[in-house]
Amino acid sequence: MSHFSLPSLVANALGSNKGWTKQWAKPEPKANYDVIIVGAGGHGLAAAYYLAKEHNITNVAVLEKGWLGGGNTARNTTIIRSSYLRDESARLYDHALGLWEGLAQEINYNLMFSQRGAMALAHTVHDVQALKRRIYANRLNGIDGEWLSPQQAKAFCPPLNISTDARYPVLGAGLQRRGGVARHDGIAWGFARAASARGVHIIENCAVTGINRAPDGSVTGVETTRGTIGAKKIALSTAGNSSMLLDMAGIRTPIECFSLQALVSEPIEPIFPCVALSNSVHAYISQSDKGELVIGAGTEQYFSYSQRGPLHSVEHTVAAICEMFPIFTRLRMMRNWGGTVDVTPDRSPILGLTPVPGLYINAGWGTGGFKATPGAGHLLAFTIANNVPHDISAPFSLKRFQTGNLIDEAAAASVAH
Ligand code: FAD
Ligand code: PYC
Numbered sequence: 001m002s003h004f005s006l007p008s009l010v011a012n013a014l015g016s017n018k019g020w021t022k023q024w025a026k027p028e029p030k031a032n033y034d035v036i037i038v039g040a041g042g043h044g045l046a047a048a049y050y051l052a053k054e055h056n057i058t059n060v061a062v063l064e065k066g067w068l069g070g071g072n073t074a075r076n077t078t079i080i081r082s083s084y085l086r087d088e089s090a091r092l093y094d095h096a097l098g099l100w101e102g103l104a105q106e107i108n109y110n111l112m113f114s115q116r117g118a119m120a121l122a123h124t125v126h127d128v129q130a131l132k133r134r135i136y137a138n139r140l141n142g143i144d145g146e147w148l149s150p151q152q153a154k155a156f157c158p159p160l161n162i163s164t165d166a167r168y169p170v171l172g173a174g175l176q177r178r179g180g181v182a183r184h185d186g187i188a189w190g191f192a193r194a195a196s197a198r199g200v201h202i203i204e205n206c207a208v209t210g211i212n213r214a215p216d217g218s219v220t221g222v223e224t225t226r227g228t229i230g231a232k233k234i235a236l237s238t239a240g241n242s243s244m245l246l247d248m249a250g251i252r253t254p255i256e257c258f259s260l261q262a263l264v265s266e267p268i269e270p271i272f273p274c275v276a277l278s279n280s281v282h283a284y285i286s287q288s289d290k291g292e293l294v295i296g297a298g299t300e301q302y303f304s305y306s307q308r309g310p311l312h313s314v315e316h317t318v319a320a321i322c323e324m325f326p327i328f329t330r331l332r333m334m335r336n337w338g339g340t341v342d343v344t345p346d347r348s349p350i351l352g353l354t355p356v357p358g359l360y361i362n363a364g365w366g367t368g369g370f371k372a373t374p375g376a377g378h379l380l381a382f383t384i385a386n387n388v389p390h391d392i393s394a395p396f397s398l399k400r401f402q403t404g405n406l407i408d409e410a411a412a413a414s415v416a417h
Contacts, residue, residue: 029227042377045069055385118277183289
């Protein structure tokens with residue numbers, strides 16, 4: 001089975017991102033912009049790109065406290081799928097997946113987007129019922145999904161142990177064949193280069209420390225570690241730091257932050273042909289094109305803004321992987337790391353207007369926002385440009401925490417919380 005998608009091969013053959021060189025301009029900040037986006041993760045950079053491309057708004061700055069793409073965009077396990085339960089989520093994530101499918105050509109950057117299939121394993125009767133329900137709901141929404149028996153799951157993923165004497169035997173699996181993985185840096189650098197080419201300013205080492213407001217309450221700009229910068233509109237796209245930024249504008253949300261850890265093994269020959277996720281045993285795994293097994297854990301059980309976590313969670317995750325895939329028992333772990341994820345009570349994002357005129361929010365993607373990167377940026381750009389939410393993102397407003405119209409995706413998050 002090939003790990004490369006055709007778009008990747010084409011973009012690669014064209015040599016479009018020559019050795020991953022970072023080809024975007026590094027301007028000094030101007031005094032004023034039409035739009036400031038806080039956070040140069042994949043989402044913020046995508047929003048800047050779509051603002052320029054689809055709304056002809058190019059007087060835009062993306063301000064980043066660290067380095068471009070160094071937040072969760074750089075730290076995730078890159079699983080992409082649109083297999084969420086609720087109609088609202090299905091539209092949201094499938095919008096993003098649709099954008100991924102044409103993106104390498106569109107921005108002429110090798111994103112190494114590989115639709116190798118994302119397979120969620122069932123280990124209990126409850127898992128079977130929840131996964132089958134999700135597959136049926138997905139199909140009603142026009143999203144591909146199929147149920148695999150244990151034998152079919154093993155045929156799809158040969159390293160899988162389907163022995164009935166496993167501690168949590170595999171009872172079957174839900175498969176989305178259009179799911180897969182991509183190169184995390186690629187999406188940040190690709191959007192950065194494409195936005196920069198359209199005139200967007202990307203300014204690194206520029207932390208936002210305050211949000212300035214006019215007497216009528218509307219935004220006028222931001223205070224930063226590189227001085228005051230004016231703007232008519234400001235969008236916050238700061239993932240694990242979102243609640244701190246919202247605090248600066250006096251907005252409270254039910255976001256809670258946790259560390260989420262991942263690790264990679266030493267590189268080995270291609271052996272793992274898909275993405276596999278287990279909610280019950282708590283681990284997810286794929287193989288990178290470099291050959292490393294990319295493995296992720298559940299969220300830590302305490303609140304934290306720390307981009308690291310304890311070793312015992314990694315050990316628990318590795319134990320789960322070895323149980324499901326005993327062939328990996330003798331592999332060495334190369335390195336592990338963590339990111340800070342911003343989790344909402346219903347495990348769905350917040351994307352839209354805020355009570356502060358001119359201030360927009362894209363947050364709460366928690367453990368699952370990498371897959372949404374082009375979609376989140378696309379919908380955020382629409383919202384900023386038109387000052388109204390896009391139809392697809394309208395249900396994901398802050399107001400749902402007051403109205404109670406929650407969009408519960410706890411089971412579909414595929415990560416233990
Ligand atoms: P980020 O990339 O974090 O960007 C936000 C940026 O804002 C950062 O660069 C940060 O430095 C900057 N910032 C913060 N505060 C300020 C400030 N005051 N001023 C200026 N800049 C600021 N999702 C999936 O879909 N699939 C997965 O397999 C998956 N696995 C994951 C595994 C791990 C270990 C982790 C940690 C996350 C995982 N996720 C996954 C979640 C995913 O990584 C995030 O939801 C997504 O990357 C968020 O993108 P972003 O652009 O919003 O955030
Ligand atoms: O959202 O599918 C997901 C996911 C898997 C691992 C981390 N996030």
